Amino acid sequence: MVKIFIDPGHGGTDSGATGNALLEKNITLQIALAVRKYLSEYKGVSIKMSRTTDKTVTLNERTKEANSWGADYFLSIHINAGKGTGFESYIFNKLSDTSSSAKKRTIIHKKVLAVNELRNRGQKKANLHVLRESKMEAALTENGFIDTAIDAIKMKDKAWIARVGKAHAEGIAQIYNLKKSSPPSTPTPSKPTSNSIKDTYKVIKTTEGYSTAQDAKNRKNKRSTVSAGTYYVYKKASGMLNVTKQKGTPGSWINPTTSSPKQPSFKVGDHVVIKNSAKTYATGEKIPSWVKNKSLTVQQVASERLLLKEITSWVKKTDVSKK
Numbered sequence: 505m506v507k508i509f510i511d512p513g514h515g516g517t518d519s520g521a522t523g524n525a526l527l528e529k530n531i532t533l534q535i536a537l538a539v540r541k542y543l544s545e546y547k548g549v550s551i552k553m554s555r556t557t558d559k560t561v562t563l564n565e566r567t568k569e570a571n572s573w574g575a576d577y578f579l580s581i582h583i584n585a586g587k588g589t590g591f592e593s594y595i596f597n598k599l600s601d602t603s604s605s606a607k608k609r610t611i612i613h614k615k616v617l618a619v620n621e622l623r624n625r626g627q628k629k630a631n632l633h634v635l636r637e638s639k640m641e642a643a644l645t646e647n648g649f650i651d652t653a654i655d656a657i658k659m660k661d662k663a664w665i666a667r668v669g670k671a672h673a674e675g676i677a678q679i680y681n682l683k684k685s686s687p688p689s690t691p692t693p694s695k696p697t698s699n700s701i702k703d704t705y706k707v708i709k710t711t712e713g714y715s716t717a718q719d720a721k722n723r724k725n726k727r728s729t730v731s732a733g734t735y736y737v738y739k740k741a742s743g744m745l746n747v748t749k750q751k752g753t754p755g756s757w758i759n760p761t762t763s764s765p766k767q768p769s770f771k772v773g774d775h776v777v778i779k780n781s782a783k784t785y786a787t788g789e790k791i792p793s794w795v796k797n798k799s800l801t802v803q804q805v806a807s808e809r810l811l812l813k814e815i816t817s818w819v820k821k822t823d824v825s826k827k
C-alpha cells in the first residue's frame with residue numbers, strides 16, 4: 505500500500521495569493537480534491553490530505569502529519585503570483601537532478617504540463633518548508649499565476665481543474681505503477697468461441713425461463729423456472745442470456761434484470777451506512793469496525809462502488825444501505 509499525502513496550499517485565514525477575483529486557497533483545494541478523486545480509482549493506494557475544507561493549517565502541521573503517518577510521497581499544490589505566466593514545479597534545493605525525487609517530479613511535471621495549456625517555466629528547486637521538512641520524497645507544483653488573466657481564466661474552468669487534478673494523479677500512478685481498481689463500467693460481452701461461450705452467470709434469485717430471447721425480453725410465454733445457482737452462458741442476445749447447466753448445450757433464456765436482486769440506486773450526497781456484514785473495501789483492504797453504523801456521505805458513484813466522503817474509501821454498493 506503506497507501512502508500519498510496531498511497538500512492543498514494555504515487555507516482558512518491564509519488565502520495565499522489573490523487576483524482576478526480568485527483566492528489561491530480555493531483553487532489549490534479544488535485541484536487537490538480532484539487529485540484525490542482520480543487517485544482513489546487506483547488499487548494499492550492510501551491517501552491523506554492536509555486539509556479537505558477551507559481551514560487554517562500551519563506548514564509545520566502539514567509536514568508533521570505526513571511524517572507521523574509515514575507517507576511515501578508528499579504532493580503540494582499551489583498557485584503562483586507575481587504577474588508571470590505558466591506552470592512550474594519544485595523539489596528541495598539540496599537534491600540532485602538524478603535523485604529519485606527529481607525523477608518522480610519529472611513524471612508529474614510532464615503529465616500536468618501536457619494538459620494544463622500553460623507555458624512551461626521549468627522544473628525548479630527551492631528551500632521550501634514542505635519540501636525540506638517532509639521526510640519522504642516531495643514535490644510542489646505552481647499551477648499558473650492567479651494575477652495573470654490568461655492563467656486565471658483557466659482556474660475558473662471546472663474542466664481545467666479536473667484535468668489538472670487528474671494529471672497529478674496519473675503522474676503518481678505512473679511513479680508507483682498503480683493499476684486501476686474499477687472494471688470498465690459497461691462490461692464488454694465476450695466473443696463466442698465456436699459454438700459455446702465460456703462465461704458463467706450467477707442467478708441470484710430464482711427466475712423465469714423462456715424459449716427465446718425475445719420472450720425473455722418481453723417476459724412472455726414463460727416455459728420453466730431457473731433456480732438460483734451458477735450456470736454456463738450458452739448464448740447472449742438482445743441483453744438476454746441463454747443459461748445452461750450443461751456446457752455447450754442450449755438451456756433456457758432468462759432476463760438478467762429479473763434474476764439479480766434490485767440494487768438501490770445511489771447518488772452523490774446520499775447518506776449511507778456500511779453493513780455489519782461488509783468485510784473489505786472495494787479496493788480490498790479490511791473495513792475497520794469503527795466505520796460501520798456511521799452515517800457516511802456518497803461523494804462519487806461508479807458502476808459497482810461508491811466513494812464515501814468521510815473515510816475517502818471506495819465501498820461496494822452491495823455493502824451499504826441507504827440511511
Ligand SMILES: [Zn+2]
Binds near residue numbers: 514582
Ligand atoms: Zn502558495
